[in-house]
Amino acid sequence: MTADAATTEAAATTAADILTLLLPHHRTLETTTPSHGITPAHFPHQLQQLRNLVAARRPIVLTLPGFPCKSPNPAKVIGRLPDEGERLALRFLDGLCARIGERYAPGARLVICSDGHIFSDLIGVPDPHVDAYNDALRAMIRTAGPSRLTHLSTFDLRDVYGDLPCDAKREQAIRRYAPSLDALRAETRGGAAHDGETLRLYRGITRFLFEDTTGFEGTRSALQRACRRRAYGVIRRSRAWGALIAEHHPDAVRLSIHPQPLGAAKFGIRLLDAPDAWMTPWHACVLRQADGGVRLLRAADAARLGRLVHRDGRPSHYAEEAGRLRPGPAPGPGRTVLR
Template identity: 60%
Template sequence: MPPTIAPDTLPTRLSMAILNLLLPHHRTTDPGPASAERFPHQLRQVADFVRDDAPVTFTLPAFPCKSPNPAKVLGHLPDQGERLSLGFLNTLCNEIERIYPPGARMVICSDGHAFGDLIRVPDEHIDAYADELRTLIGQSGLTRLSVFDLRDVFDDLPHDTRRAHLHKSYAPTLDALRAEVRADAHTLALYRGITRFLVEDTADHAGTRSALQRECRQRAYGVIQRSRAWGDLIADHHPRSVRLSIHPQPVGAPKFGIRLLEAPDAWTTPWHSAALRRTDGTWTLMPRAKAVELGRLIECDGRPSHFEQG
């Protein structure tokens, strides 16, 4: 008699193969590479899609808006950093389709409106950024990608009202979050990372640096509250999706941290930096103020796009 094959053998094998395509891009502060077996949450979620012969759906809260600090970015609209990142995500979905014909799709959950008031970015800049993302996706034929933001949930309400509804319905309490920061090393690292970004992104502070740091520590709690709220809202609207994150995530965490482009650390993103093309053709991200010292500015469609060495 032929050997009996367990019914879950194929979904498990395909799930591991799909996760192996993501692993080279894992964004984490943990040392060393990890095997697919160490990501049980993602393996189980992907296997659910495979059993149904359905496209794997990833949700990625990211691409909120450009940093308000002109020393870090070229402007308030997407540029080459976003173009490269969107292309990478679409290519990743195409690679999945090569080994799993139903393929994959990526829902970019643009979260700028969730905390725009806390990071001091005007809502009209956030609207323009997200709208340009949609335009880039359409013009570039990135058919695996779509954009989801608060306007898709609370269509006709003012931005402040949308944020209030989001916070009231989903955000953890401040006391609970403070307790978690004290007790959990990963949450503490996230809190410190967001505080650092807020300090760096406040370019026009008139007071002392210590006063700015105190203010940003308080705002960081609010950003995490809103980010958590946004994540829970996404889970309600995309309940089966495999959750990705642009923040570093420990091996085996429920969220899979993903690196979009090469950068000098695990926290740098295209919306906090400018893209630089090296002389060998490779790309990296860095603050605009540093990139301008290393390369010449390149424009695309009449707007600053990136820097090139040589």
């Protein structure tokens, strides 16, 4: 074997080793799991990216759009600022990078690409609330105890467009990077022609918008129609944000908080245990269970199971109390019943 061939083989082995660390956390709607046949070979796009970085002995950079702001639905969350859910998610992501560094000397870092401003007007969250959430998230990363979260950084529209008004920032990003509405509608209606992923995303976002809308004075059907229209806007802007991130972080491995099929260009990652594949720390709150486990639940459900715990002077999470009813399996996306 030549020296070049040996180097290529070593890079491929290391890339597969790094991807193996991510596999247990893959967020997908499929039933395949690492213990039931899933291997790094199911992710050729990520393997090639990692091979290129390893062969060049460059640090691994991961980008994760998310951590936008808290849901405006008070039945889901316990406040407007990051709480125990975000804190645990940040620790998990930092720890994941640290484990990659144990296997690959150049190490890894993760850029949290906070996407709240790109669609805050569509989800009913004022821009100052998004700023407050993002600022608190950055502070949480900087002051996370003696170990600190040294592998994490943040990126948002302020890093691209500076002090421009938020409406102007959104307009510039949409004009430059977003697909046309007609193209997106055609893709959504194409169904099987696009593996149904866009349609699934459209339905999931429509559901979230419907659940999170407060103060709507029309009928339920009118709200559904409005949420369907807004869902297209959210997806267009999400695509724009993804393209902008790719331009600013061209060699990064792209993670996603949304479920992704095997082989997709984005790797879906699950941050915390939740009753469905779509729930995130900013659409729920943490319940610390009596057995030591941690689970994401709607705040209204968690409140029935335990007492509210404060940290640094604001609501943080719920702690399960003995004798209360436990939630059963969720009958549908985002729903938790008590039994």
